[in-house]
Amino acid sequence: MTGTEIPAKTASTSTDATPRQIWTRTRGLLLATVILVAAGIVLAATRSGDQHGRLDPRSADRYGSRAIAELLKNQGVSTRVATTLDEATRATGPDSTLLVTVPDLLTASQQQRLHDAATKSGGRTVLLSPSSPSLSVLAPGVREEGSSSVDNREPNCSLPLAVRAGSADTGGIRYAATSKADDACYLAGGLPTLLRIQASSGGDTVLLGAPDILYNHRLDKQGNASLALQLLGSRPHLVWYLPSLGDVSATDGGDRSFFDLIPSGWRWATLQLTLAAALAAVWRARRLGPLVTEQLPVAIRASETTEGRARLYRKANARDRAADALRSATRTRLAPLLGVPAASAHAPELLVPAVSARTPSAERDPQVLLFGPAPADDAALVRLADELDALEREVRTS
Secondary structure (H helix, E strand, O other): OOOOOOOOOOOOOOOOOOHHHHHHHHHHHHHHHHHHHHHHHHHHHHHOOOOOOOOOOOOOOOOOOHHHHHHHHHOOOEEEEEOOHHHHHHOOOOOEEEEEOOHHHOOHHHHHHHHHHHHHHOOEEEEEOOOHHHHHHHOOOEEEEEEEEEEEEOOOOOOHHHHHHOOEEEEEEEEEEOOOOOEEEEEEOOEEEEEEEEOOOOOEEEEEOOOHHHOHHHOOOOOHHHHHHHHHOOOOEEEEEOOOOOOHHHHHOOOOOOHHHOOHHHHHHHHHHHHHHHHHHHHHOOOOOOOOOOOOOOOOOHHHHHHHHHHHHHHOOOHHHHHHHHHHHHHHHHHHHHOOOHHHOOOHHHHHHHHHHHOOOOOOOHHHHHHOOOOOOHHHHHHHHHHHHHHHHHHHHO
16 A cells, blocks of 8 residues: 555644643542542541440440439439340330430331330330421320420429429420420420320320430530439339340331431432532533644545545445445536536436436436446446446536
8 A cells, every 4th residue: 555654653633631631620520529538537537436325325425325324323223225126115114214215216116016015114205306207106196396406495394303403405306295295394486395295004205305415425514414314213214225227126117118218318418419410510511612623643545545445345245335336426426517406416306307408319328327226246337437437528528
């Protein structure tokens, strides 16, 4: 093959991005990624030691509850930690207090079993921050009415234990009872954050909107210790129920799907991350500008391209494709010479009469020559090419 040989490695074109351009485009995303990763590591490091024992009477962390457990022990109250529903229900009785730390995480069947056992026991049941998922079963007749910040509040009720405790760090979920409750204390926005409901069996149920009075680091504030001791120490035995994933009773939760177990905060976070990713994609999307002409790395003669394509047709025995290419090119060149619109150059009903009118004495049939069947062999293909050339010359000279 003649002509300029293609080098093994060509120079970069004008549209190739340089390392500086790549860095300029990606540095914003890289910086944001580094900041997010660093923030996540710092947040995990600062909080990992604080909440792994949250509301656990054996934990001395800030959010643990070992301090109140020790105070109850000094007053002669025994504390038993239950991690399964069977342990919690078996230990309930008229001389015991049942503390449920996360009632909303219990399945519907667990809540029903717990409510039945607590109602029959005749003891006290303390529910920490129960909301809509558990109120209808554990405290029928009570509904959630929004939430409030945890703050120092006065009792504003006649419940003896609240009056003796005085002001305490209360708040969180606010409650409203469809019927008159026995005691409604520590109001936030006119609604109680501590609600006591007397049971017909002689016991009672106490709803506490926020668990802050049980945390180690808040126990010495205001009347928190007094309120916690009176809520949990009214009977000689305390059952501290910490629901766990290993509880077999949680497997009969009915038709709750995987998505029902995902907290709503994670769903909102996923939605926000999706929107952020979409905005980042729009922001960094490649903008299409005008076409840029550039010099080809090598120059190849048109004859070489034609010969190469012809060899491919011959190797594949594609005489039909080759004939179609020859006829199409001839029709395209003849149309402007005959006054036929370019859009009708391949319409036989317009092109053939125009060719016949220009070359009335021609021995060739324009219909067969320009729109005929494929050649039967290579010799016929060569004759077709020669006849097309002759027809085009005749049209040009007529």
